[in-house]
Amino acid sequence: MSKSVGAQRILVVGSVALDTIRTPYGEASEALGGSASYFSCSASHYAPVSVVAVVGEDFPAEHRARFERQGVDLSGLETAPGRTFRWRGEYMAELGHAHTLETQLNVFAEFHPRLTDAHRKIPYVFLANIDPDLQLEVLSQMRRPRLVLSDTMNYWIARKPDRVLEVLRRVDVALLNEEEARALAGETHLTRAAERLLEQGARAVIVKKGEHGAQYHSRDERFLTPAYPVAALTDPTGAGDSFAGGFVGLCARLDRADGDALRQAMACGTVMASLAIEAFSPERLLETTPEEIEGRVRQLHELVHYDLFPMF
Amino acid sequence: MSKSVGAQRILVVGSVALDTIRTPYGEASEALGGSASYFSCSASHYAPVSVVAVVGEDFPAEHRARFERQGVDLSGLETAPGRTFRWRGEYMAELGHAHTLETQLNVFAEFHPRLTDAHRKIPYVFLANIDPDLQLEVLSQMRRPRLVLSDTMNYWIARKPDRVLEVLRRVDVALLNEEEARALAGETHLTRAAERLLEQGARAVIVKKGEHGAQYHSRDERFLTPAYPVAALTDPTGAGDSFAGGFVGLCARLDRADGDALRQAMACGTVMASLAIEAFSPERLLETTPEEIEGRVRQLHELVHYDLFPMF
Numbered sequence: 001m002s003k004s005v006g007a008q009r010i011l012v013v014g015s016v017a018l019d020t021i022r023t024p025y026g027e028a029s030e031a032l033g034g035s036a037s038y039f040s041c042s043a044s045h046y047a048p049v050s051v052v053a054v055v056g057e058d059f060p061a062e063h064r065a066r067f068e069r070q071g072v073d074l075s076g077l078e079t080a081p082g083r084t085f086r087w088r089g090e091y092m093a094e095l096g097h098a099h100t101l102e103t104q105l106n107v108f109a110e111f112h113p114r115l116t117d118a119h120r121k122i123p124y125v126f127l128a129n130i131d132p133d134l135q136l137e138v139l140s141q142m143r144r145p146r147l148v149l150s151d152t153m154n155y156w157i158a159r160k161p162d163r164v165l166e167v168l169r170r171v172d173v174a175l176l177n178e179e180e181a182r183a184l185a186g187e188t189h190l191t192r193a194a195e196r197l198l199e200q201g202a203r204a205v206i207v208k209k210g211e212h213g214a215q216y217h218s219r220d221e222r223f224l225t226p227a228y229p230v231a232a233l234t235d236p237t238g239a240g241d242s243f244a245g246g247f248v249g250l251c252a253r254l255d256r257a258d259g260d261a262l263r264q265a266m267a268c269g270t271v272m273a274s275l276a277i278e279a280f281s282p283e284r285l286l287e288t289t290p291e292e293i294e295g296r297v298r299q300l301h302e303l304v305h306y307d308l309f310p311m312f
Numbered sequence: 313m314s315k316s317v318g319a320q321r322i323l324v325v326g327s328v329a330l331d332t333i334r335t336p337y338g339e340a341s342e343a344l345g346g347s348a349s350y351f352s353c354s355a356s357h358y359a360p361v362s363v364v365a366v367v368g369e370d371f372p373a374e375h376r377a378r379f380e381r382q383g384v385d386l387s388g389l390e391t392a393p394g395r396t397f398r399w400r401g402e403y404m405a406e407l408g409h410a411h412t413l414e415t416q417l418n419v420f421a422e423f424h425p426r427l428t429d430a431h432r433k434i435p436y437v438f439l440a441n442i443d444p445d446l447q448l449e450v451l452s453q454m455r456r457p458r459l460v461l462s463d464t465m466n467y468w469i470a471r472k473p474d475r476v477l478e479v480l481r482r483v484d485v486a487l488l489n490e491e492e493a494r495a496l497a498g499e500t501h502l503t504r505a506a507e508r509l510l511e512q513g514a515r516a517v518i519v520k521k522g523e524h525g526a527q528y529h530s531r532d533e534r535f536l537t538p539a540y541p542v543a544a545l546t547d548p549t550g551a552g553d554s555f556a557g558g559f560v561g562l563c564a565r566l567d568r569a570d571g572d573a574l575r576q577a578m579a580c581g582t583v584m585a586s587l588a589i590e591a592f593s594p595e596r597l598l599e600t601t602p603e604e605i606e607g608r609v610r611q612l613h614e615l616v617h618y619d620l621f622p623m624f
Contacts (some may be wrong), residue, residue, distance in 0.1 A: 263618035306575035
């Protein structure tokens with residue numbers, strides 16, 4: 001992270017995993033993965049990050065060292081007896097969907113987030129995709145956070161839709177992909193699905209649309225950003241968590257969550273996602289620089305910006 | 313059209329047809345259709361339009377009267393012996409694609425655009441989807457037009473790809489939908505497809521992506537607009553030609569084709585397409601007002617606009 005006096009700390013609660021992935025552009029074996037990993041490699045460019053997650057005794061020291069070089073606080077990264085969460089997946093030519101070949105939850109199966117007093121005071125929070133009951137448990141322990149972003153997945157929407165909706169009501173912004181938004185709202189038209197979620201009590205939702213960008217909906221704001229045009233798409237894994245990292249990251253850095261900040265935060269999320277998918281694992285996220293991030297945010301802005309003039 | 317002192321005239325060469333259409337939201341029988349119809353109902357809100365097209369002896373006087381009420385110059389609308397071009401199509405729930413049930417070219421089969429001297433001097437031109445050989449023939453007769461936009465379709469890309477590419481090289485901006493861009497470029501990745509077309513000599517292309525908006529690519533500019541979020545989608549027919557009408561319309565109205573004007577022209581195209589698809593036939597296009605158009609352009613701008621501030 002480049003220094004910023006006012007930057008606030010961010011808490012992420014999620015998974016740290018070892019991923020084995022094949023895409024049309026290559027493969028990676030037992031590479032660093034998991035929602036908390038992508039998120040913290042992304043967000044740590046903007047503000048200091050504390051991770052609450054669990055790994056097994058086999059978690060490589062080199063991964064731990066990389067987080068630490070990035071300034072990530074691992075005091076909440078528990079080492080439990082057993083093996084680290086492993087995921088094996090594959091993407092076909094279209095790259096839209098991961099085909100899960102194998103999931104070994106291992107120590108993650110018994111994950112129960114333990115927050116210290118210091119964690120509870122952190123003002124910016126990302127509740128990555130875990131059981132919504134655990135998300136609610138974390139939320140109830142937080143002391144008046146300024147911005148909480150949540151993620152989820154179809155697995156929980158199918159099994160615990162009411163709990164997922166309860167999370168949506170309790171957080172500031174809920175992140176969903178297109179299918180998740182449709183499934184949770186029971187409505188295929190995307191804009192109407194987002195509106196339905198607001199009617200059901202969500203304060204704001206961000207719908208991730210992959211190559212078509214992302215849209216933010218709250219009761220009084222609607223905002224849309226295209227995807228950053230990536231030349232060298234390699235592995236889509238972690239795009240959503242990296243988006244979350246840029247989004248919460250900018251808000252924490254500026255200590256702002258007003259409309260203007262949220263719009264630029266959407267751009268930061270988009271740019272961090274674009275970096276994440278250019279390599280396996282969070283490689284590119286770790287290598288990137290403030291100059292590169294700022295350059296892409298400027299390009300993304302340029303892609304949609306124009307000064308409106310009167311016509312009639 | 314609301315008056316504007318500097319507005320330049322626009323020429324459209326295309327089809328005037330009678331459409332019979334069924335969508336999940338209703339149906340229309342023998343309604344006014346065709347590329348030149350949608351285009352001129354759209355563009356005439358911005359600048360005066362002259363149509364070069366052909367109809368049969370059965371073309372209803374009421375349609376002619378509607379064009380004329382809109383100030384459209386029909387001196388180039390030839391009436392040929394025989395029946396007007398008819399198209400019958402249907403859209404399924406997804407509304408992405410029309411299923412053509414019947415095409416009766418009738419008088420359109422022998423259409424050969426005849427330009428008067430006055431037509432040849434018109435500075436803004438839309439070459440709607442007709443045989444690329446006819447498009448080239450029209451082009452060769454024009455006297456130094458300031459902006460020429462072309463359209464095409466898969467039918468011509470499959471049969472006369474070289475002639476379609478020749479049109480792309482000779483016009484200022486070529487309009488294509490996603491599939492057409494992919495087919496003509498022989499490249500599935502959309503941004504790369506657009507770049508390939510530029511390498512093959514196109515000056516600029518606009519790729520229409522339906523509900524995902526449209527993107528403009530030239531050698532030194534790239535610009536993207538989302539779709540205007542339509543609440544009451546009724547019939548997608550004519551969206552592309554209505555887009556063209558807003559795009560060329562604004563440029564002709566301002567007599568400008570520089571970067572800033574093109575960006576707002578993309579917004580005008582998007583808004584005119586949004587109006588077209590809210591009703592069968594060009595109904596909504598004919599009813600709309602400068603206030604409504606300007607209001608939607610402002611909303612579309614608001615949807616993507618933000619002021620960039622420094623982050624690092």
